[in-house]
Amino acid sequence: MKLDEIRREYVQDGLRREALKDNPIEQFEIWLQQAVDAKFTADPTAMVVATVDAQGQPSQRIVLLKNLDQNGFVFFTNTGSKKAQDLAINNKISLHFPWHAIERQVIVYGEAQPLSTAAVAKYFLSRPKESQLAAWASQQSRPVSSRQALMQTFQNMKSKFAKGDIPLPDFWGGYSVVPHKIEFWQGGEHRLHDRFMYVKQPDGSWSIERLNP
Structure with missing residues (x-):
């Protein structure tokens, strides 16, 4: 395989300043809806979440966007996870939405603010029961001896919470990413x-400027 020979042209419509909304959240909502409507775009709410640890080492992972309003972009996670540990030290964060199928990207730069317990509980209780059980079963980012061990823990939790509602784990939370910069990228011919x-x-308010490709 010759990686330097893998290329393609970007042929979708360009993006012009007069087509943009003054508010980036409104612009994002339009693009997100278009990504959802493009049925060939897999997981349109999937975003790459980038954080930095105490040693300055960046790390990334894919997380699903679960809410969006004028205050920020919302996601949920185990508070013992790598991303949560990073954010406890440095709450600066970047989100990347890679909508390859429609030749678009959005990058969000901001700060992650923990959500209230009430907001976290409201979302947790709306999840499918199996997802709630998985949250209890997984000590996210920590070593596990085998897949079998993980599944055994899941079954144990299933038995433990067989009757009644599954409570919110005290190690499960969420964040609202409050943006201070948002970039919209549209692919163009000849890499322009x-x-x-x-x-x-x-x-x-928000200022808007065009960047070189």
């Missing part, structure tokens, strides 16, 4: 891509 960066201003 269209990039626009929204930057939040002190008065709460």
